[in-house]
Amino acid sequence: MSGSIMIDRPAFAMPGVSHEYMTPELVHDLPEDPRAWVPRPGGGEFLPRMFDTLTGVIVNLNRYRRPGMLGRHLHGSAVYAYTLEGSWRYAEHDWVAKPGSFVFESPGETHTLIVEQATMVGFFVWMGGYQIVDENDKIVKVENVLSLIDACDKHYRECGLGPDYVRQFIR
Numbered sequence: 001m002s003g004s005i006m007i008d009r010p011a012f013a014m015p016g017v018s019h020e021y022m023t024p025e026l027v028h029d030l031p032e033d034p035r036a037w038v039p040r041p042g043g044g045e046f047l048p049r050m051f052d053t054l055t056g057v058i059v060n061l062n063r064y065r066r067p068g069m070l071g072r073h074l075h076g077s078a079v080y081a082y083t084l085e086g087s088w089r090y091a092e093h094d095w096v097a098k099p100g101s102f103v104f105e106s107p108g109e110t111h112t113l114i115v116e117q118a119t120m121v122g123f124f125v126w127m128g129g130y131q132i133v134d135e136n137d138k139i140v141k142v143e144n145v146l147s148l149i150d151a152c153d154k155h156y157r158e159c160g161l162g163p164d165y166v167r168q169f170i171r
Contacts, residue, residue, distance in 0.1 A: 028168050035159040038152050043068025044115070048152055048169040056145045057127045064088075064120040070113040072133050079105035079126040086120035088113060097122070110137065 028049075037045040043064055050059040064086070081103040089096045091112040097103050105111070105126075110133060129144030143151075149166060156165040 033161070035156075035161055036165075037063060038155045040070070042070045042113075044070060046148070046152070048148070048166070051145050051149050051170045053145055053149075053170060055127060056129065057125065058129075058145055058148060059125050060123075062120070062122045062124055064115040066118060068115050072110055072112045072135070073130045074108055074110045074133065075105060075126055075128065075130045077107050077126065077128040079103075079124060081105070081125075082123045084121040084123060086115065086117050088115045088120045088122065090114070 031047075037047050040046045040062075043066060045063045045065070047061040047063065048058070049061065050057070052058075061084075081097070083097045083099055083101040083103070085099060087096050087098045091114055092110070129142060129147070131139045132141040132143070134140050149170065152169070153163070153166040157163055
């Protein structure tokens with residue numbers, strides 16, 4: 001056929017590379033133990049779903065059980081967020097994310113996550129970490145896949161889940 005492109009393998013397949021890693025995998029179920037949620041600055045909690053140490057991708061649930069705020073920060077890559085419960089917003093924008101809202105964050109935009117109601121749960125996928133900045137845009141802290149693994153590992157050790165608990169999230 002003229003003008004058609006024929007592909008004899010999936011577009012993502014690479015010649016000479018094993019594709020066994022591409023088999024879908026149930027990584028883990030939602031833990032019932034409340035200690036699996038890692039306290040984070042600003043009143044939130046972080047539940048890792050996956051830390052991809054090869055690409056720096058972080059998949060997590062963020063939860064606030066009371067009003068709170070994640071201070072001014074920016075990401076070096078895009079962030080994808082889906083709101084499961086409650087609502088949240090950015091101080092710098094006039095929208096509110098509610099259950100079912102999908103939010104795309106552009107890389108490099110500084111924003112402040114605010115939860116004004118009692119509960120919020122969001123599913124987030126992002127890569128490359130983020131930088132927390134002060135009111136003058138000076139970087140005061142940097143977080144990435146490795147520092148978040150360390151924070152989770154420290155929490156899991158201290159709360160009694162043990163030194164290997166975080167390993168289930170690492171790919």
